[in-house]
Amino acid sequence: MEQTVQGILVVNTETIPGMMITETLGVVSGSTVRAKHLGKDIFAGLKNIVGGELSQYTELLQESREEAVGRMVADAMSRGANAVVNVRFATSAITAGAAELFAYGTAVKAE
């Protein structure tokens, strides 16, 4: 089991293949709201006229999701868990160019 985030195993399945869950420690979550600076917003606006991928926002959401997962993992660590199972992601757009990313899952102890 070497593929982990900060020493905690994160999966979106209900069980961990090859491991037994011995204890659940409740729902852990992490969220973040991030935005890009005005220059990138304007550039994305121009790019939107011709359509296609808006790589500034792809990057923005990628970074925010990493931050949200990091916070969720920190929450799980503070509860003494060694894995987070059944992770779900939710996104909401607050204004144009700012997105709230929310990651949640169940912290468990597994052997």
Place this chain on the structure above:
Amino acid sequence: MVEVGGLLVLGISLVVLLPFLLLGLIGMLWTVAYPLMLCWAVLFSGKKLDQQIVNTASREASLRESLGRDPLTTIDGGYRTDITSCGVVWSGVVFGPSHWHLLIGWINNLTGGSVDIFQKVISAGRAEAMQRLREKALAEGYEDVINVRIDTSDMTPQGARKSIKAVEVFAYGTGVKYT
């Protein structure tokens, strides 16, 4: 003394007005750039979209050919017991129709029926997100991705009329490695 005071007032008013001046400048640039970009969109955005679709499909086909199977499954992984390592993988793409496509979609909307152009744009974005998930999982050393979920969320807030029109397609799953 009077001159220093005058300079100070001038300096402060410049600092206060600078954001407004910048906004005005950006507005002017926008009004010049918009028609040009729209012309470009009318001429080339359809072609660009087709290229994107062909590119994604060819990458997917070559990956599937080299592996002999599709690494993504939506089932919860129960069918193989020799999994040695796992971890979450995700990828997202923000994808939008061009303003020309929006116009076509609007006209399509008036007559009703299926609005094919939006379906084409969004499915191109979705195919790209799934292909990136495959590539990312393989790059991180996983062999398969189980329990894949695909979310689509609107990047355009409700009620914001003049803003970016785009959706985010987000695909995630658990990467697994076998013995």
